[in-house]
Amino acid sequence: MSNISEASFSEELEKEGIDGSLVLGHPSGLFVLFFTEMWERFSFYGMRVLLINFLTSAIISGSPFSGWGWDPVQAGALYGTYAMLLYISPIFGGILADKYLGYRMAVVIGAAIMTLGHLFMAFDTPLFLYLGLGALVLGTGFFKPNMTSILSEMYKKFPQKKDGAYTIFYMGVNSGAFFGMMLCGYLAEKIGWHWGFGLAGIFMFLGTLQFWFAKPIFGKVGDPPTAEQKEAAKKLTAESTNPDDKPNPFTKLDTILIVVMTILGLGYAINDPLSKIAGFDVFSSLQIGDFAGQNVAIISALVLFLFVVISRLSRYTRVVRDRLIAVIIFAFFVIFFWMSFEQGASSLVIFARDNVDRALSGNSLTIFNTVNTLLTVVPLILITYVVAKLTKQTFGKALLSNVVQFICFAGVWGIAIWMLYREYTAEASEITVSWFSILNSFFIITFANFVSKVWDSKYNPPAAVKYGLGLIIMAIGFGLLAFGANGIQEGVKVSMIWLVLAYMFHTLGELCLSPVGLSYVSKLAPARMIGFMFGMWYLAIAIGNKLAAILGGQIEVITKQYSLSTFFLIFTIVPIVAGLIVISLNPVLKKLMHGVK
Template sequence: MANAIAASKQELWGHPKGLYVLFLTEMWERFSYYGMRAILVIYMIATATDPNGPGLGWTDLQAYQLYGWYVMLVYVVSIPGGILADKLLGQKKTVLFGAITLVLGHGTLAIEQDWAFFAGLGLIILGVGMLKPNISTMVGGLYKKGDIRRDKGFSIFYIGINLGSLLATTLVGLVVAEWGWHAGFGMAGVAMLLGLLVYIGGQKYLEGVGNKPTEESKADDVSIPELFGKLLKSPLHLGIVVVLLALSIYAGFTFEGVDHWGYGALFIFLSLVVGMMMMIYKELKTKVDKDRFIVLLLSFLIVIVFWGAFEQAGGLMSVYTETKTDRMLFGWEVPTPMFQGLNAGFITLFAVSVASFWARRKMKGKEASSIFKMAVGTIIMGLGFVWMVAAVKDYEAGGSSSMIWLVLAYFFHTIGELSSSPVSLSFITKLAPAKFASLMMGLYFAATGLGGKVAGILGENSAEYGEYTIFAGITIFTVLFGLLVIALLKPLKRLTHGAEEEEKDMSRDEAEVVMHEN
């Protein structure tokens, strides 16, 4: 009885109080990130005559290129961020250092100098890389193995992400319209400072979660240098990595464009990641762990496809909104960043409903595995681009397109995201080997970043192929890809060895209590 009372004091609305600390921290961090993201591309293409003040005056192509690299790096750096937490600091301290770095980065962006623009982006890349994978891993650490509340806990956490996005895209757009670009960047910095203060003040609710790894816990651990040392002793795996490195260097010299060096560096990095993954696979002791590791890596392909389409919101869709959409509403021109807030607003409205739909489906014994939900989410999100095709047709017919197409597109994107993204976060915490938990979360965000780079490449090609071809192509590819994943669902589920079935081990009474409380 005493243990039950003590546990209840650490819970709020049926979930650990630590969830709400992480919820608020992530909310303000996402406010800062999405607030800056909402104005980044249109700031880069703004000229001296822009009503919000002079931007960088870049071409659309240059803006798409930087946007693609930035979004990719923000998440790819999650890999070293995860390693830092797993091997040295623990998730809790790594999140703290990441939050501090983000405050400095957003504050630097508020300075009206070119050097501050690039320095600020660099600091944000480092900060997100430390914070993003580790705070998500901490959410999973709040729940015991087999706790059916885990998926719903991630959905609640996801509301925090998107509440921050909603506030940012609403307020930052208004601030920029009134006081200019750098006031918007500065507002993002203030938000991140609030997130840092919330996190520091809520430490008492995070005891036992994300702590620094102890010598005992690291007794059978393998460091990253050791993994690469073992790679040197494995001729087959070493040969694979050497071939990939050679191709990467070749790509760096032969790719066209000013950023050819970036592609070369990216492929070299990915080649080393492939080598690391092969060695981690060899280190796993059981067939169950090995199979789960494989299906986890395969799920990252779904993540790349999903975010490669979804991230058009900050690139091609943002420019389309700014230049080709009739934004007049009752005599007032709606700022472009506010349209990105539609996604966050819909998430705030529908997150619990979508999570409850899948939870009820699962309780009834119907198909509701994480991979199935990710595939369905990809299909629904892809169908959202049907409305962007309609927007292009509208523009071609009348010289501007209606806002309703954007509203419908963002609605479909949101329902697809709610079915896929929070579930994929939870999926990683269920299947990842414990000693590589943060690293695998880092890989998930790196896959998200690669999706962002794909989005940037698609934006770059819009000038050559046109928006109609890009939007229609995204629709067709994502729907076919999602259907392919569903067709392969049974063998993929077998590789999980019932990891998600463990949630059904709770008694019926426990499950009913959890569903009632939520």
């Protein structure tokens, strides 16, 4: 079936109970997932790009632009915990979906909870903001792992089509992020914070409805596992003669240590913002000299974690053990990548607001408006074309889903045209802080195909080299910021070109490292352990996100004590060193991977 025709593909899908209507050579269900993920990412990134800016903006009584006046350390502590928990909660949501709920119901539950979270945040009061962030963490736990699980199950018998499907799905992620940051950011910064947070919630709600009403298209894909399926899976494992397929059950000691480290880890995540914002420190009794008690707690959790990992690794066969060690080494270095890359959600937002010259008038405003119009309208036309194709194929099967989709795109087109008209008729304007964040999605769409072709050519480097290149290329972006900010005095602002170039290099680094990481986890881990190892991988990303927010919160402290250039040099030097180390480990990693390429 490597060269399966569209007619045969459609017939095979129908046999599986999946709607056989094809859009651009793929099942219509893929594009339902595409748009569901797009609206979720619209909401997530639309809110994310506002949070640090809102928390650290000045308090202006009675103004729709009044922030909370927090310092970056406090804002970073709250955002870091939120980002950390976002990558941990899917571990539990995936388990519940696998065993009880089914993927599709888990997605609906997650989307509904996230809609409630965005609604809470539109009130932007302390109580509702904390409730909103909590709901977003919980909802993401159900939503995030199960969207890709539905996609994977839909293509289970068509592996030759899976790479193309994931590429299309990934475009949905970036399209949602692009328009969410652009439109939510514009409304928040030009009209008021309520509007930006509220718009994110509206599209999350509509995305939920669109997915729910499209149920007939998926057949039984994503349904809860039946008792027969569970029994068959157990029987297959029990009868396997491959020692790598045999379960490695957790011992009592493993379980106790996992519970202790989980309590300590979650305690640290909650205590960090609690101590910095409210001045209440749960771990004060653990303090050693000037070393904070919460740091003692998290280091203790990491030590226990390493002990459990090492003790479990010793129980595997040599090949499996070596491959899992390779995954752990990759996961360790991915922490340094996200620690730097995720400055885009914290310190770079503050830098863009306070240190970048965003004022435009005359010819510079005309040029920007022309570029911004092309950036907005061209992608919208392309995605609207896909919507029209999907509607044509599914009109009689999922009418309500199509109606909701029409409302979504009518809304996006309306807001986009209003935004562009408003900017064209202004004599002078200031680029929104959030506009710079859309560059990551734009550069991904621009360069993804080029990078993919390099990996498919004779120049495809080993995994360790890809990792090293990702870290080093991303670090070049921070090096440019350090150079651009060198020697600037207080009150002087730098050209926006430095930030644009930084985002370009950050994106190129991401394209080298991020997709490769997930691919190697799936290749190196035994089938029965893929879920567990993905959990390990997301834990590494969670740690990277938390470190990013903690270090990003120090931007004003380091700038006052040293300079803004020094702050960016930290994120230049550390990733370059990490990148060189991981490249030098290539021979070791090659041996550990035992032929996996």
